[in-house]
Structure formats: structure tokens, C-alpha cells
Amino acid sequence: MALAPPEPRVDARPVEDHRSVIAMLHETWFGSELPPETQDRLASLASIIAFEAAEELLREGAETTRMGIVLDGRLALHQVVPGRGPVTILSVEPGDIFGWSVLTPPYRASSTVLATQPGRAIVFGGAALRTALAADHALAASLYPRVLQAVGRRLAATRLQLLDLFAS
Amino acid sequence: MLSSPIASQWFLGRADLDTLVQALRADGRRVIGPTVADGAIVYDEIGSAAELPSGWTDTQAPGRYRAAETGGDRVFDHTAGPTSWKRFTFPPVLELTVSHGEDFGFEQPAREIPPMAFLGVRACELAALGLQDRVFLGGQFTDEDYRGRRNAALVVAVQCSRANATCFCTSMGTGPEVRAGYDLLLTELAEGFVVEAGSPAGTAILQRLPARRATHAEMGAAVDSVEACRASMGEPLPMAGIHERLLAQLDNPRWAEVAERCLDCGNCTLSCPTCFCTATVERSDLDGRTSTSERLWDSCFDAGFARVAGGDFRSRSRDRYRQWLTHKFGTWMDQFSSLGCVGCGRCVTWCPVGIDVREELMAIAPPLAPTVEPEPVRPAAASPGAYSVARVSAVRLETSDTATLSLTDLDPAFLAGRPGQFAMVALPAFPAVPISISRYRPNGIDLTIRAAGPTTTALVNLKRGAKVGVRGPLGTWWPIEQAYGRHAVVVAGGVGLPPLRGLVDQLLAERERFSSVALFYGARTPADQVFADELKALAARDDIQVALTVDRAGPDWKGRVGVVTQLFDQVNCDCGRMTAFVCGPERMMQATVQTLIGRGVAPERIFVSLERHMECGIGLCGHCQMGRFFVCKDGPVFRLTQLGDTFNREGI
Numbered sequence: 001m002a003l004a005p006p007e008p009r010v011d012a013r014p015v016e017d018h019r020s021v022i023a024m025l026h027e028t029w030f031g032s033e034l035p036p037e038t039q040d041r042l043a044s045l046a047s048i049i050a051f052e053a054a055e056e057l058l059r060e061g062a063e064t065t066r067m068g069i070v071l072d073g074r075l076a077l078h079q080v081v082p083g084r085g086p087v088t089i090l091s092v093e094p095g096d097i098f099g100w101s102v103l104t105p106p107y108r109a110s111s112t113v114l115a116t117q118p119g120r121a122i123v124f125g126g127a128a129l130r131t132a133l134a135a136d137h138a139l140a141a142s143l144y145p146r147v148l149q150a151v152g153r154r155l156a157a158t159r160l161q162l163l164d165l166f167a168s
Numbered sequence: 169m170l171s172s173p174i175a176s177q178w179f180l181g182r183a184d185l186d187t188l189v190q191a192l193r194a195d196g197r198r199v200i201g202p203t204v205a206d207g208a209i210v211y212d213e214i215g216s217a218a219e220l221p222s223g224w225t226d227t228q229a230p231g232r233y234r235a236a237e238t239g240g241d242r243v244f245d246h247t248a249g250p251t252s253w254k255r256f257t258f259p260p261v262l263e264l265t266v267s268h269g270e271d272f273g274f275e276q277p278a279r280e281i282p283p284m285a286f287l288g289v290r291a292c293e294l295a296a297l298g299l300q301d302r303v304f305l306g307g308q309f310t311d312e313d314y315r316g317r318r319n320a321a322l323v324v325a326v327q328c329s330r331a332n333a334t335c336f337c338t339s340m341g342t343g344p345e346v347r348a349g350y351d352l353l354l355t356e357l358a359e360g361f362v363v364e365a366g367s368p369a370g371t372a373i374l375q376r377l378p379a380r381r382a383t384h385a386e387m388g389a390a391v392d393s394v395e396a397c398r399a400s401m402g403e404p405l406p407m408a409g410i411h412e413r414l415l416a417q418l419d420n421p422r423w424a425e426v427a428e429r430c431l432d433c434g435n436c437t438l439s440c441p442t443c444f445c446t447a448t449v450e451r452s453d454l455d456g457r458t459s460t461s462e463r464l465w466d467s468c469f470d471a472g473f474a475r476v477a478g479g480d481f482r483s484r485s486r487d488r489y490r491q492w493l494t495h496k497f498g499t500w501m502d503q504f505s506s507l508g509c510v511g512c513g514r515c516v517t518w519c520p521v522g523i524d525v526r527e528e529l530m531a532i533a534p535p536l537a538p539t540v541e542p543e544p545v546r547p548a549a550a551s552p553g554a555y556s557v558a559r560v561s562a563v564r565l566e567t568s569d570t571a572t573l574s575l576t577d578l579d580p581a582f583l584a585g586r587p588g589q590f591a592m593v594a595l596p597a598f599p600a601v602p603i604s605i606s607r608y609r610p611n612g613i614d615l616t617i618r619a620a621g622p623t624t625t626a627l628v629n630l631k632r633g634a635k636v637g638v639r640g641p642l643g644t645w646w647p648i649e650q651a652y653g654r655h656a657v658v659v660a661g662g663v664g665l666p667p668l669r670g671l672v673d674q675l676l677a678e679r680e681r682f683s684s685v686a687l688f689y690g691a692r693t694p695a696d697q698v699f700a701d702e703l704k705a706l707a708a709r710d711d712i713q714v715a716l717t718v719d720r721a722g723p724d725w726k727g728r729v730g731v732v733t734q735l736f737d738q739v740n741c742d743c744g745r746m747t748a749f750v751c752g753p754e755r756m757m758q759a760t761v762q763t764l765i766g767r768g769v770a771p772e773r774i775f776v777s778l779e780r781h782m783e784c785g786i787g788l789c790g791h792c793q794m795g796r797f798f799v800c801k802d803g804p805v806f807r808l809t810q811l812g813d814t815f816n817r818e819g820i
Contacts, residue, residue, distance in 0.1 A: 029737055053726075076729060088721040091729040093738060116726040153734075160731045161719045165753040166662030166692035 021046050025122060029095030030069050030150060038142040045132055046122045051075075051115045058099055058113040066123045067099040073119015077111040090154065091116065097150050102126040103133075177387050178379035181360040182241060186217035188324070188352075191376050192285040197322060200256055201287035202246060208235050209246045211253065214287070221246060228332040228513065231522025244288060244356045247332045248512040252441035253286055253293055254300060257317045262463045264448065269457035279313065285322040289350065291343030292335075294325055295510040296441035298349060302504045303444050322369055325350035329393040331401045334513030336526055339405035342510045344397045355390035362390040405526055406535035410507070412653035413533035414498040416683045418490070422532045427486035429521050434467030436515035436525075437492065442508050443467070468492050497529060536681060547581055547640050552784045555594055555637030558582075560630050561612060566698040569619045570663065571628040575636065576612040583608065585641030587648075587670030588777060588805045591615065592785040594637040598623040602782040602800070605641060606666035607673060616666035616698060642785045644805040646671045646775060651682055651747035654773070657739075658687045659760050661732055661752025665689055665698050667777050667804070668751050672706070679711050684741060686713040690732030690756070693718050694725045732756065733763040743768040751777040758816040761808060774808040776815070 021043040025031035031039060051057060051073065058064055060079060075092040089111060092098050098113050098121075107126060133140040180188065192199045193215075202209050203219045209226055220243040226235045228247065235246070265274040289297075301318065304311040328335075328344040337343030346353055351370035355362040362382050365371040382390075437443040447466035452459040466473065469488050474481040482488050500508030509525075516524050562574040575582075582591070585605060593615065594600035601623045607614035619625040630636070648656075648671065656675050660668050668687075675685045687706065691697040697716065707714040715735045717728040728735070732752070746769045750757050757776050764774055780792035780799040787801030795814040797803060808815065 074726070074728070076726075078723070086723045088723065088725060088729045091717075091727070093728065093734075095737060157731045157734055160733070160756070160759055163755060164692070164719070165756045166690070166696060166719065 018043055021048065021122065024048070024071055025069070028069050028071065028122075030097050030146060031122075034146060035142050038139055041132065041136065041139050042124065042143070045124050045128055048120060049123050050120050051118060053115055053118050055115045056112060057115065057121075058109040058111075060109055060112040062109055063126075064099050064102040064107050064109045065126050067097060067102040067126065067129060068121040068123040069097050070094050071120040071122060073115060073121075074117040075119075076114050076116045078114055079111050086112070090157070094119075097147070099123075099126075100147055100151055102129060103144075103147060176364070177382040177390070178363045178374060178377075179360055179382040179386055180354075180363050180377055180379045183360075184378050185220075185243070185361065187377050188373070189214065189217045189287070191373055192287070192322065192324075195283065195285075195373075197283040197285040199285045199287055200253075202244070202249065204235065208233065209249045211249070211251045211255065211286075211288075217243070220244075220288075225330075226332065228334045228517040229522075230334065230516050230524045231519055233517050242356060244326045244354070245330060247328065247330070247335055248290060248292060248441075248514055250439060250514070250518060252439065252512070252514065253289060253297060254441050256284060256286070257297065257321065258300060258304070258311075258314055258444065259317075260465045262313060264461045264463050266461075267459045274461075279316065281313075281316045281320045283320050283322070284317075285324060287324045289323050289325045289346075290328055290512075291325070291346045292337045292340075292510040292512040293441055294323070294346060294349045295337075295340075295342035296512070297323075299442045299504070299506060299508060299510065300444060302506065303442075306504065322352075322373075323350045324352045324354065325366075327353070327355040327390065327394045328397045329356060331397050332513065332517075334516040335401060335511065336405065336513060337511035338398060338401050339407055339526070340507065340509055340511035344401070345394045355393060357386060357389050357393070362386055405530065407507075409536060409652075410529070410533060411498050411501045412681070413536060414494055414529070416653045416681060417532050418494070418683070420532050422528070423486040423490045426523060426528055427484065427489050429523055430469075430485055430489050431520060432469045432471065432485050432488060433520060434469040435518045435520065436523075437467040437469060438465060439514035439518045441512060441514070442496075442510060445473075468495070493525070493528065493532070496525075497533075534680070536678070547642055547786075550639065550786060552639075552786070552788065555592075555600075555639055557635050558612075558638050560632055560634045560636065563630060563632055566616065566700075567618075567696050569628070570616065570698055571619075572606060572614050572616045572666075572698075573627065573630060573636070574609070574612055574614050575638065578612055578638070582613050582638070582641055583611075585613070586645035587674055588645035588667055589641035589643050590667070590785070590800075590804065591638045591640035592642065592782070593617075593623075593627065594639075595623065595626055596637075598626055600637075600639075600783070600785075601627075602642075602785055603627075604667035604777075604804075606669045608670055614669075616663070616669070618663050639785060643800055644803055646674075646749050646777075646805055647807075648674055648678070650773060650775070651675070651749075653745075654682065655684045655686070655741050655743075655746040656682045657746055657748045658685075659732060659748060659750045659752070659764075660687070660689045661756040661760075662691060662696070663698065664750075664752030664756070664777070668749060669699060669702075671749055672712075676709075676712060683745065684713065685711065686715070686739075688715050688717075688732055688735045690717045690719070690735075690752070692720070694721055694727070731759070733759050736763050736767060739767070744770070747773040747775075749775050754778070754816050761815075772807060772809045775805055776808060776811075777804045778806060779804065 022039050025039050070092050072094050075098055076088045077090045078086040079089055080086050101109055189199050198213050200211055201214045202221050203212050203214055204221050204224055209221050222243045223237055223240050225238050225245040263277050265276055267274055304314040325346045327346055350366040353364045363379055365374045445466045446463045449462050450459055468491050482491055496508040556579040558575040559577040560573050561576040564572045566572055590602045590604045592600045593603045603615045603617055605613050606616040617624050617627045619628045658668050706712055717730050721729050748764050748769055750760050761774055778799050782792045782800045783789045785800045787798040792799040
């Protein structure tokens with residue numbers, strides 16, 4: 001008989017707080033079309049963080065510790081080119097995600113995430129999120145397509161950028 | 169006997185008015201006309217002309233009505249009172265079906281609709297009957313009870329000889345003179361009535377009256393009395409474009425202000441001669457065997473009017489007032505090809521707190537600055553080679569390779585040009601190039617040029633005072649009117665912004681015509697943004713939403729990085745009401761168009777500006793041909809749907 005997977009730790013947050021996290025999640029592009037039970041489950045795993053301008057949230061090449069959804073403010077995804085310094089590849093606007101590499105091995109950030117404008121984000125700890133997804137297939141089945149959609153949009157936009165349409 | 173009464177005017181003495189009432193009654197008609205009851209002049213059944221309000225008049229103002237006896241013997245000296253004719257064509261209560269307990273079924277009561285005659289129908293009220301005809305009889309489904317009552321009613325109209333302060337038929341174009349839709353028409357003079365027939369039924373009645381031919385003096389006096397009434401109403405309200413004006417104001421704060429005063433009583437809708445909403449209620453007998461379904465007049469001001477099991481779509485008073493006003497003066501046009509108001513003023517008089525629909529309308533949707541229909545643009549120096557010489561009055565570097573030249577001493581034809589058009593620009597010894605006009609100034613134009621070839625390189629290096637040859641303005645322009653009453657979105661990529669800059673100027677100059685205005689601009693890097701200072705100033709304004717993005721940036725850039733289509737992720741408006749103007753590299757426009765259509769923007773409301781090799785600029789040289797079009801002459805601005813599958817197709 002297989003052992004039941006360990007129960008993920010649930011923050012003992014007051015109910016009102018839990019509801020307000022669901023409401024915030026629902027307001028975002030990423031969260032708005034997730035099924036209610038997924039929103040509820042994610043909210044129980046979430047915490048709300050505030051970030052200051054110039055604060056580094058993830059570092060390129062280092063372990064991705066958390067995935068987040070920007071509520072307000074702006075983040076920049078940087079990659080460093082030796083001799084050129086950091087280049088901003090994309091800005092992450094409210095509603096969009098960062099740190100999706102928390103879901104795929106080797107769990108390392110593909111770019112540095114730096115705040116360019118102060119704001120807030122809903123964040124999920126990497127280990128807790130992976131544990132929850134491994135244990136709850138319904139959660140995984142609803143969350144993964146949305147993550148793939150977010151990443152796919154980014155890929156499509158990056159291809160357009162690659163075309164360098166505005167070049168002389 | 170009268171020989172040919174149609175289209176001729178007759179005179180009926182005052183003492184003989186009752187012969188008309190009796191002639192109508194003799195035909196078996198219920199005669200309904202104005203009569204004094206409960207301190208007001210109402211429409212009700214009358215047995216003789218003696219029951220008409222002889223010697224009575226009324227004074228009306230917002231929230232105020234007084235009927236008063238003034239002596240004299242005139243019978244039609246009042247204006248529209250609390251009742252309207254819809255009470256008789258569209259009764260307040262109508263039994264629809266009866267169900268008996270014994271056997272399951274829905275029985276429709278047989279209805280006898282006796283012939284009626286409406287005596288004293290004013291011009292505004294005839295217009296109201298016409299509007300209800302459209303509602304009840306003009307569509308796929310019809311109201312047969314209404315049809316029966318309408319057909320049963322003979323209409324004796326009366327010209328108005330005076331107006332109240334609440335009357336505004338001249339603003340709605342419905343009066344004061346009666347023009348059509350009557351069987352008989354009366355104009356009251358001191359000694360009697362000038363009478364005209366407007367139908368064979370009217371003629372038949374007229375032939376039975378002791379009328380004589382009206383004299384020229386009487387006919388003249390009849391015309392004068394209506395004209396005096398019209399003059400007493402003053403200037404009509406500026407109603408032009410009210411449909412678009414109003415629908416662009418769904419977020420106006422005045423809706424909440426008027427709701428502070430509005431009691432939601434529904435007097436306006438019940439007294440309105442065109443309001444047609446109803447509720448169906450079920451009534452059961454006490455024994456529980458018979459139930460009756462009744463149709464009652466309803467009001468969109470009723471708290472439960474838009475309620476469903478899950479909630480109420482218009483729970484607030486401001487929602488309901490907005491619904492009523494935008495229907496009457498806006499969406500009614502979409503549904504019935506006419507505004508829903510006839511200017512009778514009943515809603516003004518009978519509003520207990522005196523809300524004046526005219527005042528609200530003009531405050532919420534004020535008249536637009538008059539638009540002068542521009543003369544067709546006739547380009548200066550239209551033939552190839554015929555350049556007029558202009559002088560560079562200013563040069564402004566936009567980026568490392570792009571500059572804006574301000575030109576002056578232009579041929580005046582340029583000043584009549586429109587945003588989106590272009591000029592052919594030449595310097596001696598250089599081939600001419602097409603350059604879009606990036607701004608119109610009172611005494612000149614701006615050209616924004618990127619150095620890409622020999623001519624453009626020479627142009628960006630010109631100094632103040634230099635001369636250039638120009639032909640134009642050429643080509644099509646951005647159809648700004650396609651965004652009236654809608655969300656206007658301008659999407660620019662790279663040096664696609666200059667052809668849109670004049671459009672942004674125009675959108676802001678006519679800002680009140682649009683629900684919102686937004687500018688989305690994508691550039692390669694922060695240093696490649698043209699008009700950077702202007703963009704900053706625009707971003708600081710609150711009447712335009714500005715979103716900028718760049719494809720790549722160094723660490724100093726705090727703005728957005730990404731492609732221009734990603735800016736639409738932040739858009740939160742009704743995309744079905746959006747009109748988009750797009751200019752940039754074709755591949756960027758294609759991605760933008762896909763995003764716009766994906767968000768629900770109608771393809772026929774998307775406009776793009778195309779670039780092709782142009783040499784002559786007037787459709788003669790053949791270089792810029794694209795499918796069915798010469799881009800220089802048929803474009804550069806195209807409606808997306810014009811282009812069909814040639815848009816963004818390789819090798820076209």
C-alpha cells in the first residue's frame with residue numbers, strides 16, 4: 001500500500017485574508033480564468049510580497065525559489081552579456097508571471113528579475129508548489145496549461161522581437 | 169356637397185364644432201378628446217363638443233402643471249397634458265390569457281375593439297403614434313392588439329397655437345405643425361376652425377359638415393398661428409449627432425449626480441407617449457381555478473426591471489436613468505431608425521423633482537464644436553515634376569538617423585490636408601521620395617524623415633532656411649469619424665508613428681467625441697523613440713492613455729520591454745466598441761491586427777497604413793501597385809477589410 005503524499009503545509013491565515021488573495025488572483029490575467037477550486041488552492045499556498053525599485057527577486061542561473069504573479073509595479077527580466085552588461089529582454093507587467101522555471105528542472109532562473117517600479121506580487125514557494133502539484137492532479141491539470149499559455153505568449157513575442165522589425 | 173375637398177381648406181364655425189363630434193359618434197365611434205377632470209386637461213371619452221375644455225388653458229414648467237379657466241371660448245388652448253393617446257392604442261392594463269383549472273390551456277380573450285376617434289391630436293403626439301407604430305408593427309414580431317386599436321382610431325389632429333415652457337417639439341423635429349398622419353386637421357382661429365382632410369375617411373366626414381371654403385385671410389391666419397407658436401419656443405436644442413454624443417458618455421459623472429435627485433418614480437416613462445415597456449403579471453381568482461395573465465405598463469425605473477435570479481443588472485438609480493436617457497436619445501436609433509423622443513415635455517412637467525431632460529441631455533452630451541466638412545483635398549503641383557518650393561523653418565533631431573523638418577511658405581493646398589496623407593519631396597539632383605506628413609500647423613507642415621537612402625539622408629541634413637520641393641498632400645487619410653462614440657486606439661511601431669502623430673492631434677482636438685483615446689507605441693530601443701518629449705507630455709495628460717514599449721533596453725530604462733502587441737494585455741475596455749488605427753512595419757501590423765481581432769475588435773474598424781515603392785504618388789507610374797490598388801492613390805490608409813487576403817501576403 002502506497003503512502004499518501006505528505007500534506008502540503010497550509011498557512012494558518014485568517015479566512016478574510018484568504019478571500020482577499022483569491023480576489024487579487026482573480027483580478028490578474030493569469031489567475032482570472034483558472035477554475036475557482038484552483039484559485040482557492042493557489043491562494044492557500046500564496047503569500048503577498050511588496051518589492052522596492054531595484055530589488056532583485058531572482059538571479060539568472062541561481063535556484064528559482066518562487067514563482068509569482070505581478071499585482072502592480074513592474075519587473076524587468078535581465079540577462080547579462082559579457083562586455084555589454086545587463087540587457088532587459090522583457091518587462092513583466094501586472095497580471096503576468098515570473099519564476100516559472102520553478103516548475104521545471106533544473107529549477108534555475110533563466111534571467112535575473114529586477115524591479116524597475118515598486119509594487120506587489122502574489123508568490124508561491126517553489127517546493128510547496130511542486131509538492132501540491134504532484135499531489136493534486138486536478139490542480140496540476142488546470143495550472144500547467146495556463147503556465148504554458150503564459151510561456152507561449154512570451155515565446156511568440158520573443159520571436160517578433162527577434163525579427164527586429166524596427167531595424168533600419 | 170363639397171366637390172374636391174382633399175388638399176383644400178375649409179372653415180367650420182365654432183358653433184358647428186359639435187357637428188363634427190356628432191358625425192363621428194353617428195359612425196359608431198367613441199370620441200376621445202381633451203376634457204377637464206381632476207384639475208387637469210386629460211383625454212377621455214366625450215359626448216359632445218360642450219365637454220371640450222372651452223376657456224381653459226394650462227401652464228407647465230419642470231415639476232409643475234396648472235390648468236386654469238381663463239374665460240373665452242377657445243377649446244384647444246392647452247398643450248400636452250398628463251394623458252397621452254397611448255392610453256387608448258396601448259392600454260395600461262391588457263388581459264393576455266386566461267387559464268381555467270379544469271383543463272390545462274391558455275385561452276386568449278376575444279376582443280372587440282370598437283371604432284374610436286381621437287379628437288385633438290397634436291403634432292408631437294402624431295409623431296409618438298408613428299414611433300409606437302415602428303415599435304409594435306415595424307419589426308419581425310408585431311402586436312396585433314395595438315394594430316387593431318390603431319386601425320380602429322380615426323385621427324383628428326389640431327395645430328398648436330401656443331407652447332408651454334416644457335415643449336420642445338422644434339428640437340425633435342416633430343412640430344409644432346402637423347404635416348401628415350391625420351384624417352382631419354383643425355386649426356383653431358377666433359371664429360372657428362380651418363379644416364383639412366388628410367385621407368378618404370377624413371374627406372367623407374368633412375363632406376357631412378356644414379363647412380364652407382376657407383378664405384385666404386383664414387388660411388393665412390392658420391399658418392400665422394402655427395408660426396407664432398414655433399417662434400415662441402425659441403432656438404431648438406443642438407441635437408445633431410446626439411446618438412453618438414450620448415453613447416460616448418457612459419462614464420459621465422453626471423449620471424450619478426442626476427440620480428441624487430431622481431426618485432425612480434417612473435412618472436417620466438408613464439407619461440411618455442412613446443415608452444412601450446410592459447410587465448406581465450398573473451392574477452388568480454380566490455377559488456384558485458382561474459388565473460389571468462395581464463400585461464401592465466412597466467417602467468425601466470422600476471427597481472426590479474432588470475433583475476434576474478442572480479442579481480440586478482441595473483441596481484443603481486444612475487444605471488436606470490442612464491438606461492432611459494441613452495435609450496430615448498441613443499440606442500432607440502439603432503433599434504428603430506429614429507430617436508425615441510417627440511419633444512412633448514411630459515417627462516419634464518410630471519417629474520416631481522423637476523428634472524429637465526433637455527438640461528440633462530445638454531450637460532451629459534454637450535453639443536460638439538461645429539465640424540466644417542473639409543473641402544476635398546486638392547493637391548498642389550499634382551503632376552509628376554510639378555513641385556512647389558517650400559522653406560525649412562525648423563529642424564529637430566528625433567533620433568540618431570531621424571529628423572523632423574518643419575516646412576513653411578507652402579502652397580495653401582497643404583494646409584487643407586489630413587492626417588495620414590503624404591507628400592512627394594524632392595531636392596535637385598535627388599530622386600523624389602514619399603514622406604508622410606507628421607503634423608499640420610496653422611502655417612505649415614512637419615515631415616519626419618529617417619535617413620535610409622540618398623534623398624532622405626540629404627533631407628535630414630538640411631538646415632533651417634533650406635528649400636525643398638513638395639507635391640501633395642496625396643493619398644487617403646485616417647477616417648477619424650469611424651471612431652466617433654467609440655474607443656479610439658492608435659498603434660504605432662518604429663517610424664510608423666509620424667503618420668499617426670497628426671491623427672493623435674486631431675483625436676485630442678475633438679476629444680469629447682470619443683469614449684477614450686489611447687496611443688500604443690513600440691520602438692526598437694529607448695533611443696529609437698521619435699517625438700520622445702511629446703510622448704512624455706502626452707503620458708502626463710489624463711485624456712489619453714499612453715503606453716510605450718521597446719524591443720530591448722539597457723539597465724537604465726525603467727519602462728516596458730516587449731513587443732507592442734503585449735500592450736493589449738493591459739487593455740480593459742469593450743473591444744467591440746474600439747476603432748484602431750495602425751501603422752508600422754507590415755509584419756508588426758499583422759501581429760497587431762491578429763491581436764485586435766482576437767480581442768473582439770471588428771475588422772472593418774481597423775485601419776492600416778501601407779508602405780510601397782512610390783515614385784509618382786498619383787497612381788500613374790505603377791510602382792506601388794498592390795493587388796487591386798495603387799497604394800499612393802487608393803491608400804496609404806486602408807480599411808483592413810478592403811485589403812482581403814493581400815494584407816501581409818508574401819510577394820504581393
